[in-house]
Amino acid sequence: MGLLRDWSVRTRLTWVASIVTALACVGVSALVFMGAHSLAVAQRIQDIILADLHVSHMIKLRRLTHMIPDQDISAVQVLDETGRIIATTRNMAGRELMPSFTPPDTKAVGHTLTCSSPGFPDDCVHVVVMRHYRDTGNLLIYGADPTIPWFVHPALFALLTATALTLVGITAYGTYRVVNRTLAPVDALRAELAEITVSDLSRRVPLPPHRDELRGLAETVNQTLDRLQQAVERQRRFASDASHDLRSPITAMRAQVEDALANRDDADWSKTAEAMTGSLDRLQAIVSDLLVIARLDSEERVTRDYIDLTELVRGETGRRSRGKRLVADLRPGVIVSGDRLQLARLLTNLLDNGERHAASTVTVRLRHEGGDAVMEVIDDGEGIRPEHREVVFQRFTRLAAGREKDVQGTGLGLAIAREIAQRHEGTLTIEDSPKGARFVFRMPTLPLPQDRRP
Template sequence: MLPHLCARSIQARFTLVAGIISLLAFMIIGGGADLGVRNRVENTIFKETEGVATEWIGSLQSSSASPATIRTGRSRIDLIQLVDDQGKIVAASPAAARRPRLSAVQPPVHDRIDHRTECTTRDGCVVLTAVRVPPLETQVLWQGQPHYMYAGMAQPPLLASNMLELLTGSAILAAAALAAWATWWVVGRTLRPVAMIRAKTAEITVSDLSMRVPEPPGCDEIAQLARTSNKTLARLEAAVEQQRQFASVVSHELRSPVAGLHTQLEEALLYPTDVDPMKTITTALSTTERLQAIIDDLLVLARIRSAPPATPEPIDLGALITEEVATRVHGTPVRTHTTGHVTVLGNKIQLIGVLNNLLVNAQRHADTSVEVTTTRTSDHAVITVTDDGPGIAPHDRERVFEPFIRLEDGRRRDPGGSGLGLAISRAVITAHHGTIEIEDSPRGARFVIRLPLIPETARGGAGTP
């Protein structure tokens, strides 16, 4: 079945609903128009018949009304009869002379005019007005004997047949069909970009995420959907590419120790008399410990990137730094300069991990001391970790945050490191909506962390964010 004819098609459903509503609306309008036309035609005829009847009655004052024939002139009201109270036709127009009495109704004295439509099997329907001759004329002309004047005409074909209903019904169906077609065309034209987006989306696969859906012009909802979809595809492409690069780097970093471990164990099996088993076991144990450290760091990094964020809590960075520095009794001395009440929302365990990693790196590369400071700007808390070591070259300041990237000095000072510490630190700070960068320093490396401050309204409470 074609998509636009599917039962779930928006175009078909909108067209069906619009057609039904239009049909009902036009039926009401058409019924009212039909009734209005009928009433207008009948009222026009009644007005003419009443005028003819009263005019002829007025002429009786100067006429004996003895002629049997009434002249109608050029009026279309050609059926006129004067009838006494016994039903005898006293006078009639030429068209009504051959007809029987037009109506049997005899209006009373207090309501002398009556409009009605009389129908017979032989002569059809007549639209007429029955008028009772006033008492004065009746007394003068017929000694008080009541007489009645009937004036009318044959019912017009528009009223006598179903022509008006057929025309109205045809107009209603045509208008409803036109409304349904217009709805079909407008909805189809509106949804055409959606069909193009759907077709292009069906072509996008994991192996090729570079394709983008077409973006229609304008700022309507469909255009916004297309732009949002393209932004999502761009983010997805970047994430997949990052995962591929990460998997490649991980496989490369794990291949070397695994290959070395395999070689040592194979050599011990092939040459049992020439290889010291204790030395082999010790080396293998060291290798597995390094593998275990790399795997643990990878799990931490993956958890930070993919796991839903934990409920944040208010953290006083000054107190946190003071507590952590106090535990570092060995290695290069660490000096602190903190500002009170620098409070952020975050995960305390993760922020402690970041601080420890930066302090370990700084103590490892420092010559004489490490300095940690906390300050605040209008909306951010700033943590600075500075050492007086050799520093990091400007072209390496971004590379060191990539997984498994280790500079030559770092490999020399810490041969067993995994190269994931700074990558994990950046992932943690990013998850806290902050930034971590390496900035210029007169001597050594200067790591700067910026975290959004807790809002004043939350910090002013009882410690609950």
């Protein structure tokens, strides 16, 4: 079995099919031999009985002599009441008696199989004894013929053996051909996959012509390659954008330090430190957001806690500084299942964005809508044009108005918020508003806990 595991699928299936066919042939052959043997034995006994009847008929016609003419069986002996041989076939002349058994008084014919007959010391024979009735005394006619071998006849054995070998050979050849043709698309798929590298993810595996399981496998592989290509391209864009955004504060700090070093006597080191602190703040914000993005991209399992979203929003809004007026319209009893820290980060990012662009007021609304919790963060700023409503959720995307209002922004806040929403089986979109931008977050709710129901 260990050797079989090391073979290819084609070889294993061919061997299995061949062994099963061989076992089936052995079983069928055994049944054929058993049936043929039974028929042959019945025919052999019938031949012995006919020979005994022929001798009985000769006795009745008074044509029996001491030497019985050769019959179609091996031997015949005729005994009188005293057990004396009065007639025999030529090949039994001078030999001992056949087995001395007689049929029951109620029967005229008896049969036995013996391997210890004095007349046939080296063979097993069928012996049939027939009682011949006459007035001067009954006679016993013994007829004997060798047993039938288990294979009945060499020709039958040769025929069944040749048939079995032919069937096994045809099965092995046919199985190998069928499996080989069946697995040909798999070989093509494997060969194409072996050629695909990270540097060229545009290639796809060929689709088999028939709509079967193999075509489904090829389609699944191509879909996986599509997702892989998208992920790789996203990572490349991410690396490119990250390197660009990280280079900006580092370049600014380097320029400030070099300028100060070039004018050591006239340099205002206090202002230089303040300027570098701003660049470091931006660098720290970028690194922090990159770490969050990395954790989200790792697709680690979201912690599922029972969260009162109303209390979470009330707590987060209550801790914020009052740079802009914050209005909260919160419906009680909005319960969700999710990660408290990630949901708090989503809300914080939306509030930061709202305060950055609001003229004076940021409004937070929370309510039930069907089976969803709906949270809206609305600012009274200039708003976002419809063609930019999806662009702002891309990583490192900052519109011109955003750069002017906050040079320290990273362009990752809204991208992180949407990632968190999607990981909680929710959505984050920008919808129409009479004034400003209106961010809408939706996610499934849970029933209110028993102890909090009115």
